[in-house]
Amino acid sequence: MKIVAAKRILKMNDQLAAELRDKFDKSSVFVVNIVGSPGAGKTTLLEALFAKLQNSIRPAVIEGDIAGSIDAERMEAIGVPVVQINTEGACHLDAAMIASAVQEFDLTKIDLLFIENVGNLVCTAGFDLGEHLRIIVLSTSEGDDKAVKYPAIFQGSDALVITKIDLAPYLNFNPLRIAADMKRLAPNSPIFQVSALKGEGMPAAADWLSARVAEKSNREGVV
Numbered sequence: 001m002k003i004v005a006a007k008r009i010l011k012m013n014d015q016l017a018a019e020l021r022d023k024f025d026k027s028s029v030f031v032v033n034i035v036g037s038p039g040a041g042k043t044t045l046l047e048a049l050f051a052k053l054q055n056s057i058r059p060a061v062i063e064g065d066i067a068g069s070i071d072a073e074r075m076e077a078i079g080v081p082v083v084q085i086n087t088e089g090a091c092h093l094d095a096a097m098i099a100s101a102v103q104e105f106d107l108t109k110i111d112l113l114f115i116e117n118v119g120n121l122v123c124t125a126g127f128d129l130g131e132h133l134r135i136i137v138l139s140t141s142e143g144d145d146k147a148v149k150y151p152a153i154f155q156g157s158d159a160l161v162i163t164k165i166d167l168a169p170y171l172n173f174n175p176l177r178i179a180a181d182m183k184r185l186a187p188n189s190p191i192f193q194v195s196a197l198k199g200e201g202m203p204a205a206a207d208w209l210s211a212r213v214a215e216k217s218n219r220e221g222v223v
C-alpha cells in the first residue's frame with residue numbers, strides 16, 4: 001500500500017506554482033489570486049475594478065467554482081476573457097488546475113490575470129497558484145472577528161479589501177478591530193474599505209493595484 005503524504009502533495013503544488021510564476025513573469029502577465037468566503041463579493045469587486053482598469057490594462061480572469069459558470073458569464077457580459085474551472089467538490093484551486101486553464105489564453109494579449117478562487121477561508125490558504133499578489137476579500141456582513149478565527153488566509157494575503165461597506169451602518173462591524181488583527185498578522189498589507197456595488201473606496205483600491213502592476217513591469221524593464 002502506498003501512502004502519499006499531504007506534505008508531498010503541497011510540495012508538488014509549490015513546485016508547479018513556481019514554474020507558473022516563471023511563465024507569467026516571462027510573458028509579463030501580473031497575476032492576482034482573489035480569496036474570500038462564498039458571497040463575500042469577489043466577483044462584484046472584479047466587475048467594479050474592471051470598470052476602472054479596463055482602458056489601461058488588458059485583463060483576463062480564471063473563475064474557480066465547485067459547479068456552474070455563473071461568474072464566468074458575468075465576466076463575459078463585461079467583455080473580459082474568462083476560463084471557468086469547475087473543481088467538482090474540491091474547496092480550492094491548485095496550481096495544476098491553473099496550468100491547465102492558462103493554456104486556453106494567449107498570454108501575449110494579457111497584462112493582468114485575476115484568479116477568483118473557490119469561496120473558502122480555509123483550504124485556499126495553503127495553495128500557491130503562481131500568483132504575484134493574494135488579495136483577501138471580507139464583507140462587513142461576515143463579522144470583524146474573521147482574522148482571529150481564520151488567521152492563515154489573512155496572514156498569507158498582500159492586501160485586505162473590506163467590501164459591502166455601504167451595509168456597515170446596519171451591521172456590527174468594527175473596521176478598527178480587523179485593522180488591529182491585520183497589524184499583527186500581516187503588518188505590510190494595506191486595507192481598503194469599499195462598496196463594490198456603489199463605488200465607494202474603489203478608486204483607491206484600483207490605483208493601488210495599477211501601481212503594483214506598473215511597479216513590477218518597471219522592475220523587469222518592460223514598460
Ligand SMILES: Nc1nc2c(ncn2[C@@H]2O[C@H](COP(=O)(O)OP(=O)(O)OP(=O)(O)O)[C@@H](O)[C@H]2O)c(=O)[nH]1
Pocket residue numbers: 036037038039040041042043044045071118119163164165166167194195196197198
Ligand atoms: N450591498 C452590497 N452588496 C454587495 C457588494 N458587493 C457584493 N454584493 C452582493 O453580495 C452578493 C454576492 O456577491 P458576489 O460578488 O457574487 O460574491 P462572490 O464572493 O463572488 O461569491 P462566490 O463566487 O459565490 O463565492 C451579491 O448579491 C452582490 O450583489 C457591496 O459592496 N455592497
Ligand SMILES: [Mg+2]
Pocket residue numbers: 042043044071116
Ligand atoms: Mg464569485
